[in-house]
Amino acid sequence: MEINQRKDISVVVPLLNEEESLPELCAWIDSVMQAHELRYEILLIDDGSRDRSWEVIIDIAKMNPNVEGIRFNRNYGKSAALNTGFEHVKGEVVITMDADLQDSPDEIPELYRMIKKEGYDMVSGWKKKRHDPLSKTIPSLFFNYVTRKISGIRLHDFNCGLKAYDIHVVKNLELYGEMHRYIPMLAQRHGFDKIGEKVVEHRARKYGNSKFGLERFIYGFLDLLSISFVSKFKKRPMHFFGTMGTLSFFFGIIVTIGLIADKLYKLNTHLPVREVTDQPLFYLALVAVIVGVQLFMAGFVAEMLTMNSEKKNDYIISEKVSFPRNKVF
Incomplete structure (x- = not known):
């Protein structure tokens, strides 16, 4: 033994x-x-x-x-x-x-x-x-x-x-x-x-x-x-990417709706109108929408990786030494 x-x-x-x-x-x-x-x-x-x-x-x-x-x-x-x-x-x-x-x-x-x-x-x-x-x-x-x-x-x-x-x-x-x-x-x-x-x-x-x-x-x-x-x-990446993506997406949508509403109001009141696509704010809103969608998709991908990943280390041990005690029978 x-x-x-x-x-x-x-x-x-x-x-x-x-x-x-x-x-x-x-x-x-x-x-x-x-x-x-x-x-x-x-x-x-x-x-x-x-x-x-x-x-x-x-x-x-x-x-x-x-x-x-x-x-x-x-x-x-x-x-x-x-x-x-x-x-x-x-x-x-x-x-x-x-x-x-x-x-x-x-x-x-x-x-x-x-x-x-x-x-x-x-x-x-x-x-x-x-x-x-x-x-x-x-x-x-x-x-x-x-x-x-x-x-x-x-x-x-x-x-x-x-x-x-x-x-x-x-x-x-x-x-x-x-x-x-x-x-x-x-x-x-x-x-x-x-x-x-x-x-x-x-x-x-x-x-x-x-x-x-x-x-x-x-x-x-x-x-x-x-x-x-x-x-x-780590266990809920969608909470981060989804939140950031949602905020970015809705920021872009709200800005775009605001620009269109401003244009319609000025047309209706016969005020000078500037094309929506001529305004830098429109392109900022467009980027925000695109980034929002990308972040949301990144969240989905991260969720799938989290569910299927098996984390492994790749440390290579080249040698190992030990001298155990004598066995007692």
Whole structure:
């Protein structure tokens, strides 16, 4: 009979070129789990590293059967890494954290307790005191403010990599692009609205350099608009396109009727008359009618696509490694 595979905690760690920090991170996580007698697994998702990260993962997995490595054939991004990790987790509570040692594994037991004992669907870390330059902290404050206002979720730090989830949350998420920044919004959209926050330690970077530049805020803002739109209209695109199309169509019709009525009135009262087709407003109305019809048809097409689509990811895993425990007979 094989040893029970159920885990208390799954730790998902997306990484890119973090060969120096991985041994220390995994040893730290193992120490915390052993001290609190928690059954755990660590999933190290190598997002196309060009250094020796994969070789280091193999060495760690050989020494610790609780460690599993998954390697992409190229760099797909953090969302893809997290999404793949979520597909493989077996723990009742899932913890995500960065591989650069700026997130402290000492926070894991309390995050686990908040999910299991306090009943949160998700708990997001808040790096209240940050060890980052102003070029990152100021844009981050603005980004979090805008996200908080748009989403209505009262979190201070949407972008913190250290988060905890009930297993049912991650199994119902699908991440792509820069969507990892908006997991709280995605979770809420799926009905997991008990979202908490915990102040967590943010440590100064010990190895390597940050993998993110200022362009992430531009991409993040675009994804925020995308998520906001999709959250409201994914299952009912006709509500958006149909409404806009109807307003545009009737605007054009009303303007056209007004121009014709004005002409008839002037003819009847023997006033100077200008041809309807000589007026720029007529062509604006004509465009509005055409656009209205197109938007309405776009709504119909979107409805049909929504009913028949099966969303699939195309992340390619080139290698996978794990060293399971010995079987007991």
